[in-house]
Amino acid sequence: MIGKLKGVVDSIGDDFVLIDVNGVCYEAHCSSRTLQSLPQNGEVTTLFIEMIVREDMIRLYGFASEAEKSWFKLLMSVQGVGARVALGILSTLSASDVSSAIALQDKAMIGRAPGVGPKLAQRIVSELKGKVPALGAVDPGVVGLQTALGEGLASGNVADAVSALVNLGYAQSNASGAVARVVAKEGEDTPTEKLIRLGLRELSS
Incomplete structure (x- = not known):
């Protein structure tokens, strides 16, 4: 081999x-x-x-990178994901962005890739929940988010806050890292608006 x-x-x-x-x-x-x-x-x-x-x-x-290779193998473990679709996802999203999408259960983000419809995107985030490449190469912001939320499953307000920061032009990994730090300080039940405001403060510091 x-x-x-x-x-x-x-x-x-x-x-x-x-x-x-x-x-x-x-x-x-x-x-x-x-x-x-x-x-x-x-x-x-x-x-x-x-x-x-x-x-x-x-x-x-x-x-x-090894991270990209490992995500390729993990993605292909999901029924309906072949090599072409897995490469399409990794062409659209970086390895750290895939990690973020799985941690946040963000099927819309996975669904941006060519050949990935809503049902397949849902299956990918569901089946790969809690799974990350065993490399130590996962983005630290994602690791922080998973630690802050216990199981790596973001609540709606946290996912909305990260999405809002991404829409403002920040990278997914940076946005999730900033929100993770806010959640660690303020708690998971912090309102979305406050998460966004404090997340922006984290990103500018």
């Missing part, structure tokens, strides 16, 4: 990259985020690889 590739970028396609490893080119299918993070042709890069072997094919999937 291939777990990691280190080589020279030969060429980049719409959804894949060719990595030249000592004269042998490996084709790895990637999320758009990973493709955008790659260096120019002729430069050295490293990809974490998930190798899928079936009767009619062997395919490599490449990731810029």
